[in-house]
Amino acid sequence: MLITEYRLELVIQALRAVLPLAHPADAALSHHFRSERTGSGERALIAETVFGILRHRAFLELACTAERSTPRRMALAYWVRFGGYNLRELTPLLKPTESEWLGQVKGYKMAELPLSIQAELPDWVIEKLRGSMSDEDILATGRAMQQSAPLDLRVNTLRASRDEVMQGLQGEKVEATLTPLSPIGIRVKGKPPLNKSPMFEGGKFEVQDEGSQLLGFLLAPKRNEMVVDFCAGAGGKTLLLGAMMNSQGRLYAFDVSEKRLANLKPRMARSGLSNVQPQLIAHEHDQKIKRLAGKIDRVLVDAPCSGLGTLRRNPDLKFRQSPTSVDELNVKQAAILAAAAKLLKAGGRLVYATCSLLPQENQEIVAAFLTAHPNFILLPAGEVLKQQKIPLEMGDYLQLLPQVHSTDGFFAAVLERQAA
């Protein structure tokens, strides 16, 4: 899209609203679009530029020199370095000194810059990742996180088959392929507005990252079982689990957020599921949970986490999280896992999952849990995936990375309660 004075000004205004990061970037941008009544024609350019700047912020601040990194300079530097615009296209907008400076921005040799800038990850994140990754892997992960995520769909097998949805998408002139790992996933080319598709309105599919779908296959709930989705949120995984249970048995969807659970309701209605029971809880020790102790076959703990595995979608998280916030999350994660484990029958299965890359939120939480709960064992995730016929080699844990699996970064551990 041609960049005009007017469009540059719209981008600058949006950056002023979003970059202070007082709120999550996607919410701040949506609010800005509504309050400014931004035209639909300009929204894509603005969103792409704002999110592109968040993805490449470390480099752009270096290139703008920190004290002069105004929204205008950030936008111009982003467009010439990452946005596919050449200097000639932007020349009519530029002040005399800006052309020369933008020439220098193009000239930076990425390979000569520090790891934190090449990987676009804060130093504290790099330090924590070094516990489990080489610098080469951190760089590959950071680079993959600078790309935008593909659009994955999960077929609601209660309402449609994967073939039927593929054919329907073809009919709607949407290009798509089957996801390589999830047997119920479809990867769509580009970002068509699928929420207006009659198939979406009819509950035949939901938008869900392929990695998220795999968590359901680790839990592998069966029809007629008693299942708990402990941190259900707006129910992305609840809907998957309910469909895997063919809408039979009982599926409790707990969460402490009334707003998130409210968002589950219309999705449930579309999905056709009748076995889901959403339940607002005050905290992980709520009485509503206690009465189910020892009665549940399978529990999913999709724990609140730093979200650092989702930087492709939420690049602002790396600035919104900190070592302190991760420490606080750790306390919550350990408490939720311990409370959720009490629900299980002997022989029952628990999946602890996060969309974080940090061992501190993943392996370390699971290791501490296993030490404190000798009646639980770890089932190797690789074995469980094999049983589920998912073609993915894994060891003890499920560990997904965008550069390897084309999914968000995910971690999951499968735990089984032994007879006391």
Ligand SMILES: C[S@@+](CC[C@H](N)C(=O)[O-])C[C@H]1O[C@@H](n2cnc3c(N)ncnc32)[C@H](O)[C@@H]1O
């Ligand atoms: C990673 S999100 C869950 C996403 C959801 N499973 C999905 O697939 O869309 C974590 C959720 O944990 C919830 N949460 C935070 N503290 C909790 C607690 N003590 N007990 C249960 N849920 C909690 C948050 O409100 C949030 O919705």
